[in-house]
Amino acid sequence: MVQSSVLGFPRIGANRELKKTTEAYWSGKVSVEELIKVGKEIRANNWKLQKDAGVDVIPSNDFSYYDQVLDLSLLFNAIPERYTKFDLQPIDVLFAMGRGLQKKATETEKAVDVTALEMVKWFDSNYHYVRPTFSHSTEFKLTSQKPVDEYLEAKEQGVETRPVLLGPVSYLFLGKADKDSLDLEPISLLEKLLPVYSEILSKLSAAGAKSVQIDEPILVLDLEENIKTAIKTAYEFFSKQEGLPSLVLATYFGTVIPNIDALKGLPVSALHVDLVRNPEQLDQVLEILSPEQTLSAGVVDGRNIWKADFSKASEIVNKAIAKLGKERVLVATSSSLLHTPVDLENETKLSAEIKDFFSFATQKVKEVVVISKNVSGEDVKAELEANAKSVSTRAASDVTNDDSVQTRVSSIDDKLGRRSSPFTERLSEQEKVFNLPLFPTTTIGSFPQTKDIRINRNKFTKGTITKEEYEKFIESEIEKVVRFQEEVGLDVLVHGEPERNDMVQYFGEQLKGFAFTTNGWVQSYGSRYVRPPIIVGDVSRPAPMSVKESVYAQSITTKAMKGMLTGPVTILRWSFPRVDIPQKQQALQLGLALRDEVNDLEAAGIKVIQVDEPAIREGLPLRAGEERQDYYQWAAESFRIATSGVKNVTQIHSHFCYSDLDPNHIKALDADVVSIEFSKKDDANYIREFSDYPNHAGLGLFDIHSPRIPSKEEFISKIQNILEVYPVSKFWVNPDCGLKTRGWEETRASLTNMVEAAKHFREKYAKKD
Known part of the structure; x- marks a missing residue:
């Protein structure tokens, strides 16, 4: 049986519960306890949804109140000193780092005035992460055990999960030196970070986690030799530690081939690659896997809303199975589904023809399961026929083509x-x-x-x-x-x-060739959600x-x-493109x-x-x-x-x-x-x-x-x-x-x-x- 896997699920809630409660907390209308309660409810719903769909490998620690990279900075104590002197509780430190904080002094609290950390685009997506900021005085240590807590939370609900963490090399690479330490190369901190990273992995293992997904997305970038060496250093370090879970190294948004030497012989149990963005990399990736390693094949698009073509996806997976066997292949989303809306069933105003073209996060979870069943030899004939009909109908549709x-x-x-x-x-x-x-x-x-x-x-x-x-x-x-x-x-x-409702949606609604959702919200950063138009x-x-x-x-x-107009590249990039x-x-x-x-x-x-063209840099190919x-x-x-x-x-x-x-x-x-x-x-x-x-x-x-x-x-x-x-x-x-x-x-x-x-x-x- 070929297992199915999801790399991450949207954390906003089916009805934007997280946004509403977070902003209410910021304005003092709800307590921190109420905010935490909503977070737990969203996580529980996400895990149940995936379990009920039949997903074999379900993620945990893919939830954040603001940003998953910022969570890691808080977890590892990479907190610039300017945020630690106000006696804020941890979640308020998180928000201060993400969005800044300015409060007047009261009888019981001192004044706070601190700007936010830099926020930049997550690779070539429209998601923004808060850039880790390091100095010579940064001392890594665990300030909490959030990944463990959320793993145990899922376990209490009868759901076994695979925790997700951004990898140590990507975390440092994506960071920067603080203004008082401009001579610091963040990657030089790897030796200090690895023992602390190992500590959280050990705690996950002790809690019962059999494997952990470690995201190293920088492996699709042009990397200097010292960064490739850092990848080998990090995972060889983990392999020598006792009591750690098995590690699944995940990459996405491009091809790993230019960095494949850094992956060859790496002591990890599995490698995930994005076969939606770059299916051509499959042959070379298969060649470098050791006999003990598994391939996680990302064949369901985590970045767009079009239905997967079951026939093409199954063909790719079957090619991997022919080389590795069914027990060493997982069918997976290409990346986290963070970048897609939660549920197509919430859309009641789309025409039946156009709606049939799409697949949101909830539907993509089911797609992963259907493809895994298909390549395992189970009978999913009805699903395959319906999918083939949808794909062919869209290609020939008058909605798609305009000769003029x-x-x-x-x-x-x-x-x-x-x-x-x-x-x-x-x-x-x-x-x-x-x-x-x-x-x-x-x-x-x-x-x-x-x-x-x-x-x-x-x-x-x-x-x-x-x-x-x-x-x-x-x-x-x-x-x-x-x-x-x-x-x-x-x-x-x-x-x-x-x-104007949105700088892209407003124009898209007046252009021919677009479709729009009612509840197709996607997180852009923090509590800022957008409803990308669909070309x-x-x-x-x-x-x-x-x-x-x-x-x-x-x-x-x-x-x-x-x-005031929005430019062509930004309309393209901030929509779901064809x-x-x-x-x-x-x-x-x-x-x-x-x-x-x-x-x-x-x-x-x-x-x-x-x-305006704020997305023009975002669209730049990664290599x-x-x-x-x-x-x-x-x-x-x-x-x-x-x-x-x-x-x-x-x-x-x-x-x-x-x-x-x-x-x-x-x-x-x-x-x-x-x-x-x-x-x-x-x-x-x-x-x-x-x-x-x-x-x-x-x-x-x-x-x-x-x-x-x-x-x-x-x-x-x-x-x-x-x-x-x-x-x-x-x-x-x-x-x-x-x-x-x-x-x-x-x-x-x-x-x-x-x-x-x-x-x-x-x-x-x-x-x-």
Whole structure:
């Protein structure tokens, strides 16, 4: 019998229970005991669901109240000193590291003011992890036994699980040195970490765990020899310790072949590889397995929502069985199902045709079981026939194919993606029109999405208010935001986006070729969940999407008003993309659709247009080579196709956030002004990299995901540090990202302090002139 395995399950709850309770805890509405209770209920439901589906190997310790990497930092005491001096209970330390904390002193508690750790993308996904931060004074030790507790919790419910831990080498590799220890190489801490890591493995074994899944996803990256050596060092160390469980080494999101020498002969009981993203690696992986090792074959996609093709998946697994035998093969998800919505059955508004294309986490669990039964020789004929019918129906569907869009893409030429003049000429014309001061101030786009906005949007969706009533409400919200920005003193304004539910969903709902869910929530970071649209077919724009609101906003102010759009690569990456055509084709289709919108905005009198591409780094192939170079070209081309049809005087902006961004990723876009997340980096080398960026840029000055309010002095200090290496004439002043998740009180205070800091530097440099 070939066993079935799941690498991880969504932890948000079928109805977003975790988000609701966590945010209630942050606002003081529920106790820590109530928060912990909800976590236990979610875990119990997840384990029962998988057991009832017939999964053989069920994960534990895949749950987190914020982020699984941050959990490991807390577990191993990799907690920077600034978080330990406030006598916070462990879960509040976790949240402070994840989102920052600012509290006034009371009679019983001291004041707290601490910023969050850096948050970056988890490989090429839209999940964000909190980057481990180490210093010379880091002392690893166990501060709890969370993995053991959750293993025992499942056992009490009659569910035997395989605990999951991020591997020691990946954990250190994905971390960074703290600002007081910049000469520290995190991987140099491996010798100190391994005994503590071994200690938690020993405790799991003592609790009854037979095996533990150790995730080492960095094995799909380009690795230096010292990191490959560290892999061998770590697992040879574990093999020499007595009383440890067997280890299943898991990789995902790519191929391990360039690092296969580091895996060969590794003393682990099993190796998991992602055969969805890279089925071609199977032959070489099979060759390096020892006679005692098992292969975990990741053939059910943990990153997308399309039904698995049972025939193709079974063919891959059978190839492994032919080499290893049934007892040495597991059928598994390609990665954790964290990246997929919880349950397709919660979707009641999708058409039957389109719904039949999809598989969410709950359904993927069943897919793993069906494939394992099929390759084991059990009778699943009905399931195979239904699956084959779904796959073939989708391929031929009118929903999928649009000849007019395909014809338009085929007519793209080099001229379509080039502005008519270089930046220096455009800048000269723009300066005459806009007459902006030094250190021009702006925001990224969104303003607080208040309860009133959500209530009225919900009323309009349900039909309890008319379209005219809703549009009048939206106009009143836009005017409120415009007057606020004028009052604060911002130079280039935004309309605040009160009509938008999400920066991708909003546009996807108005584009042909998309499908949408009601409850298809996926965790992006912390309590921030998104409902990614699904690209089901060729994409086009039937009608203008944002012109009306932008024109209204511009009509009520004399200041420049930005038209706000989401870029083609970000729409692609923050949707569930098609897997039947290349992503390049999808990006070009989106670029053409957005070109129509950009041109309409300009024709309507909007002179500043921002096309955000925060996901452009996220889409970068994980390994250097031809595929990455190709991506550079088509990602930039799709953006330029969207933005290059305008006149010189129209100023094109773009925004990037929460990723390890390289200037080379954005130079090719040729945007006039870019804004970049920077508040958590505080790195002079990073600033220098952008000082050579030929156009204008704003390095984000405060973390919009944290409730803390930076003071005017803090802004001044940060700007001063930037200006030591960044040209004054090119620097814009802005937050890290949009303000939709913040409250109005903190938004007002933060922006006021930011604008006052900009005025400080205008006066300073005016005196120099």
